[in-house]
Amino acid sequence: xxxxxxxxxxxxxxxxxxxxxxxxxxxxxxxxxxxxxxxxxxxxxxxxxxxxxxxxxxxxxxxxxxxxxxxxxxxxxxxxxxxxxxxxxxxxxxxxxxxxxxxxxxxxxxxxxxxxxxxxxxxxxxxxxxxxxxxxxxxxxxxxxxxxxxxxxxxxxxxxxxxxxxxxxxxxxxxxxxxxxxxxxxxxxxxxxxxxxxxxxxxxxxxxxxxxxxxxxxxxxxxxxxxxxxxxxxxxxxxxxxxxxxxxxxxxxxxxxxxxxxxxxxxxxxxxxxxxxxxxxxxxxxxxxxxxxxxxxxxxxxxxxxxxxxxxxx
Amino acid sequence: xxxxxxxxxxxxxxxxxxxxxxxxxxxxxxxxxxxxxxxxxxxxxxxxxxxxxxxxxxxxxxxxxxxxxxxxxxxxxxxxxxxxxxxxxxxxxxxxxxxxxxxxxxxxxxxxxxxxxxxxxxxxxxxxxxxxxxxxxxxxxxxxxxxxxxxxxxxxxxxxxxxxxxxxxxxxxxxxxxxxxxxxxxxxxxxxxxxxxxxxxxxxxxxxxxxxxxxxxxxxxxxxxxxxxxxxxxxxxxxxxxxxxxxxxxxxxxxxxxxxxxxxxxxxxxxxxxxxxxxxxxxx
Numbered sequence: 074x075x076x077x078x079x080x081x082x083x084x085x086x087x088x089x090x091x092x093x094x095x096x097x098x099x100x101x102x103x104x105x106x107x108x109x110x111x112x113x114x115x116x117x118x119x120x121x122x123x124x125x126x127x128x129x130x131x132x133x134x135x136x137x138x139x140x141x142x143x144x145x146x147x148x149x150x151x152x153x154x155x156x157x158x159x160x161x162x163x164x165x166x167x168x169x170x171x172x173x174x175x176x177x178x179x180x181x182x183x184x185x186x187x188x189x190x191x192x193x194x195x196x197x198x199x200x201x202x203x204x205x206x207x208x209x210x211x212x213x214x215x216x217x218x219x220x221x222x223x224x225x226x227x228x229x230x231x232x233x234x235x236x237x238x239x240x241x242x243x244x245x246x247x248x249x250x251x252x253x254x255x256x257x258x259x260x261x262x263x264x265x266x267x268x269x270x271x272x273x274x275x276x277x278x279x280x281x282x283x284x285x286x287x288x289x290x291x292x293x294x295x296x297x298x299x300x301x302x303x304x305x306x307x308x309x310x311x312x313x314x315x316x317x318x319x320x321x322x323x324x325x326x327x328x329x330x331x332x333x334x335x336x337x338x339x340x341x342x343x344x345x346x347x348x349x350x351x352x353x354x355x356x357x358x359x360x361x362x363x364x365x366x367x368x369x370x371x372x373x374x375x376x377x378x379x380x381x382x383x384x385x386x387x
Numbered sequence: 388x389x390x391x392x393x394x395x396x397x398x399x400x401x402x403x404x405x406x407x408x409x410x411x412x413x414x415x416x417x418x419x420x421x422x423x424x425x426x427x428x429x430x431x432x433x434x435x436x437x438x439x440x441x442x443x444x445x446x447x448x449x450x451x452x453x454x455x456x457x458x459x460x461x462x463x464x465x466x467x468x469x470x471x472x473x474x475x476x477x478x479x480x481x482x483x484x485x486x487x488x489x490x491x492x493x494x495x496x497x498x499x500x501x502x503x504x505x506x507x508x509x510x511x512x513x514x515x516x517x518x519x520x521x522x523x524x525x526x527x528x529x530x531x532x533x534x535x536x537x538x539x540x541x542x543x544x545x546x547x548x549x550x551x552x553x554x555x556x557x558x559x560x561x562x563x564x565x566x567x568x569x570x571x572x573x574x575x576x577x578x579x580x581x582x583x584x585x586x587x588x589x590x591x592x593x594x595x596x597x598x599x600x601x602x603x604x605x606x607x608x609x610x611x612x613x614x615x616x617x618x619x620x621x622x623x624x625x626x627x628x629x630x631x632x633x634x635x636x637x638x639x640x641x642x643x644x645x646x647x648x649x650x651x652x653x654x655x656x657x658x659x660x661x662x663x664x665x666x667x668x669x670x671x
Binding site: 087090091094095102110211213217219223225226333343346347352356358359362363 | 505508525605608643649
């Protein structure tokens with residue numbers, strides 16, 4: 074077990090190295106002089122030269138990569154070109170809203186999706202099943218900003234049930250915090266629900282056809298314990314896997330959702346950085362989001378053994 | 388003696404009954420493609436604005452009303468379809484071709500395999516929208532940059548798929564036979580291994596197309612995609628967001644259109660998957 078965890082941890086290194094090379098080379102792949110790109114459109118040659126020496130852009134590429142990687146590993150993601158504030162500080166300031174949105178979405182989406190998937194598999198072929206599958210295809214097709222604006226129009230503007238946009242920290246009151254997260258997490262969660270419900274249904278259908286399920290119902294186990302304790306537990310591994318892979322979907326969605334609902338999170342930070350061409354922010358957030366994705370999937374890989382004792386680590 | 392034969396449904400009717408999703412998806416796509424191709428004949432100019440006609444509700448003159456600058460929403464929607472369809476098709480093509488080449492080589496040559504697959508793992512870890520944002524910020528916004536930026540994160544999916552198929556067929560007797568006949572490596576890959584990947588690749592292409600259309604719309608919405616002067620469904624929604632309360636049609640029309648196109652492509656993909664190979668599971 075321990076050696077498996079260690080081996081998987083070591084496996085993170087090459088993946089993050091590739092991410093690092095990719096992110097680092099972004100500036101150098103662009104046509105033109107990186108120092109001139111950083112300096113902006115109306116920079117003097119003096120300015121450009123100063124930036125070049127300050128950032129070490131006149132040193133050999135490999136040396137630059139080495140020092141950049143070492144800084145990144147230590148948690149130094151550079152300084153925003155626009156505000157002069159370290160990227161890590163900016164990200165820390167914006168972490169609360171993004172984290173809140175991600176967690177509420179995860180809870181909403183996984184609970185709805187697993188329920189729907191289990192019910193659809195249990196009543197396979199029924200109207201309910203077809204409705205769930207229809208929702209799954211549709212949910213995969215409607216972008217988050219379209220669902221978002223449709224919900225804002227009806228729920229917030231017409232019926233005035235929930236705030237239109239914005240974010241309130243949890244310190245202002247849990248109710249207020251939640252009321253600002255309901256629409257964003259449903260809008261963001263839709264595609265995720267579609268993805269997970271589909272897999273839950275497929276995985277449950279497979280398990281429900283097993284002999285031990287027939288044995289359980291034959292010996293009189295009632296429906297709910299049969300579905301949840303006997304079937305869902307054994308169907309869990311593919312479901313958890315897809316929850317992990319879907320985190321990539323969730324991350325891309327967060328960036329857009331924060332723009333739709335004006336939530337001051339990391340996604341907004343990146344989008345605001347585009348027009349200012351604030352590359353350290355874009356690069357830093359790529360590294361951070363990639364690391365989050367890799368670590369979540371690492372945790373999921375390790376969790377397989379707990380979900381299914383038949384899985385041996387070797 | 389007379390034989391009573393039961394009335395047999397025609398082949399077309401039978402196909403429609405068995406694969407309704409292929410038919411619905413394909414019909415929707417044909418309709419939207421025709422609209423996009425013949426845009427100048429069915430819609431007025433999407434760029435000219437008449438301030439006197441600002442935020443008009445849908446009417447006989449303006450089928451879907453006008454936006455805040457007095458531009459015809461229907462016209463912009465029809466022209467916007469062009470970008471979505473071009474990006475969807477181009478990304479699917481680029482990702483399938485480059486992903487297949489890499490996947491074939493990785494699956495067949497062990498030396499190549501480990502490095503390539505680590506590279507693909509790394510690319511998959513980078514959120515696709517951030518990668519696209521970074522490339523557009525660096526290279527400037529143009530349709531071709533958007534196409535390349537969206538293609539890169541899709542390549543690993545194709546590579547993995549093709550590699551898996553190659554691994555499963557490369558030691559089968561027919562490949563073995565071709566190899567022992569002295570077939571050259573290029574021909575071996577092309578004539579004997581590539582055909583096994585066609586069915587899953589067609590299905591995968593539709594899913595890539597759907598996801599590319601969504602990503603393009605997302606980038607346009609964020610202002611990091613197609614140049615703002617070209618009408619796209621994403622930048623229509625972004626440009627009209629302030630008028631959601633007084634002119635919801637300016638947002639709902641392109642939004643519903645976008646969802647319909649992606650739905651059509653997804654339905655087509657699901658139908659083709661069931662038709663070509665029921666075992667292929669949906670990629671993420």
